[in-house]
Amino acid sequence: MEEKKLLDKKTLTKSYNNWMKYNLVAMSFEFLEALGFALSMEPVADKLYKDEPEKKKEMMQRHTVFYNTEPQAGALVTGIAVGLEEQKALGNTGVTGDLINGLKIGLMGPIAGIGDSMIPGMLIPILLSIGMGLSSNGSPLGVLFYVITYNLIMYFGTRFLFFKGYELGAESIDIFTGEKAQQITRAITVLGMTVIGGVAASYVNVDLKAKVALRGAEIDIQSILDGIFPKLLPLAIIFGSWYLMSKKKVSPVKLILIYFIVAFVGVGIGYLFL
Template identity: 70%
Template structure:
């Protein structure tokens, strides 16, 4: 760390520019061939300009190296960008143990572990928690719910990713130990489990599905929903959630098609319930 403070080519302005470019354009010009590669290369352009402003050929080679296939969870993945910035700086300073293949191997090697942790933390845990709080605040029609989600989500993402980016820059190759090995696997599993629990809690609290069917036999009535609740409370919402997961995760049905199907089923279900009430 002392060596970096003494011999430093990248200033804070350049690093900030690289960070902002990644967070704003990480999914720019995506394709199956490149995915986030062009966004990564665009974020590395200010770094290349600073390190090799007197050597256009090295600048071009650096940007070409970072234009190959790349894909990870972009928020937590900001740490990889910081690591690569630090390594590129050390390479430009002449560190013999840091070459092109070392940087590329480290970058590709971190993609999977960081994606596993990021997918567990952001869409698997953070977003469901914030959405559940926001839905609770909006249950009476208040605008506080969406405002809460917008403000808190963006604040956490902006400040969190910036911290990770600069921490990755400071750590350099040492950050590998945080994301590779048994400890990283345990962290990923823990966040995955927590995400499943959170999603389950949100589903149980906010997904409602009832059968408004009451069979009238003159001397007695049978409430179908009451019978189901006595056997298994929230059985229908659980079936709905599991069914949605199955069709989207296993059958590849898009969310738009699922919404359209539920829209049709809802109208059909109301019609069937109405006919049952008439005839029974």
Template identity: 65%
Template sequence: MKKQQQYQLLDKKTVHKSYTRWIMFNLVATSYEFLEAFGFAYSMEPVLKKLYDPKSKEYREALKRHSIFFNTEPQLGSLITGITVGLEEQRALGNKEINGDFINSLKVGLMGPVAGIGDSMIPGMIIPILLSIGMGLGQGGNVLGPIFYIVSYNLIAILGSRYLYYKGYELGTASVDLFVGDVAKKVTQAITVLGTVVTGGVAASYVTVGLPIKIQMANATLDIQKILDGIFPSLLPLLVVFVSWYFMAKRHVSPIKLILAYFIISFVGYGIAYGIMAL
């Protein structure tokens, strides 16, 4: 399909309203049965009202079509919303190659590839990088750290998703090639590896666990932490990272519960260590 001309039946205000609804309300009224479906339908509503008579059968069918199960990474997922808007416009213009089943199949087909790339890129790479910079700036109680993270993340998310939305609307089905095929798989794998490296770097820099146990001997002091560092430096932080990953990924323990557990363990452990050193 050739690159379509923008705003043939839709105007800029309607398209922008659709994008704003998606980026603001993509996770509204979620459930296991629908997830982002209602957010998607809500973003499509102004477009459908512009293309079809709200009392017509076409309008009802289109709104129903966009209310079925939908789930993807929201920021990169704006590309799918933009593509769908463009396809609905082409369908309303009378393009016989595009029907409701084609639009729905394309949405469903893009959910997985876009989610794979988006989840690897945003939670797996961008967020850890921004958090590491923010934590570095925020050391000592500097308010610049959280401000940097909030501003930088929102700028990247909003500007990036807006660009992808309009690019999807502009290219239509031609943008599918960006997220399907061998190239997309290689990009996803590269981003996943990079995200893993970044997460490991953040953990190594900011996770600190020590055993402040020093046993007084007859002629010397036995420092347990120095012994562990001599055998395997940063062994305890590494174990904490693996244990955290295991409980969250395999046992589905929430981060809040894990933090509370670590607090209790630290409190009890400090008491035990203090008692040992007092002997």
């Protein structure tokens, strides 16, 4: 027997679009992404409780509590919540408002971990490294590649996650919070760090042009460093950046400003080549 549905494709698409366009709207420390989540639930509430304003109000209030996750991967949670709200409206006694909120809160952490590892930790560095390679000769192809590829992956990927979450409903709990999901998260994190290391080794370039005169001969400091450890200076800068940001809490903007000043002065006086 085919499972009864109250939501049509148009309503689901509108809910998905609202989440992807407005997930970070009206953020505050009290709500973070809650209001964006509630906005994504609005077309669903309109469809499920068209003639029951009190139930619609109850549903919307349920989705204005604190919520925060990685927005793109979080499309999965939005889809799950939509599916559960439909089951609740159909009279499924096992699906309550507390269950829906509890599932949202329980999933937002693991999904954020997976999303942060996969997107800024792996996908973006890979696409940027390819784009930088394509634009190394000044071609705009790298920029076009990054913008088009990233947006295509995000659109089709998040749309798939939303509708898959809608189909799964409560079944998603075991899939995305179990031991297998944690193993995937750890593997993706390692892969992301490997990619970042490869990008750093390929594109961070610092050479010392200073030479030391000793008994009538010039000693090339950079040649000595390369003989000991090739790319030692870029490695030192990467670890130095990590130390300043993670241990000394120096903001990335301040760090960029410091490096800009050092590079400007160093190149200007002929001691550095970048």
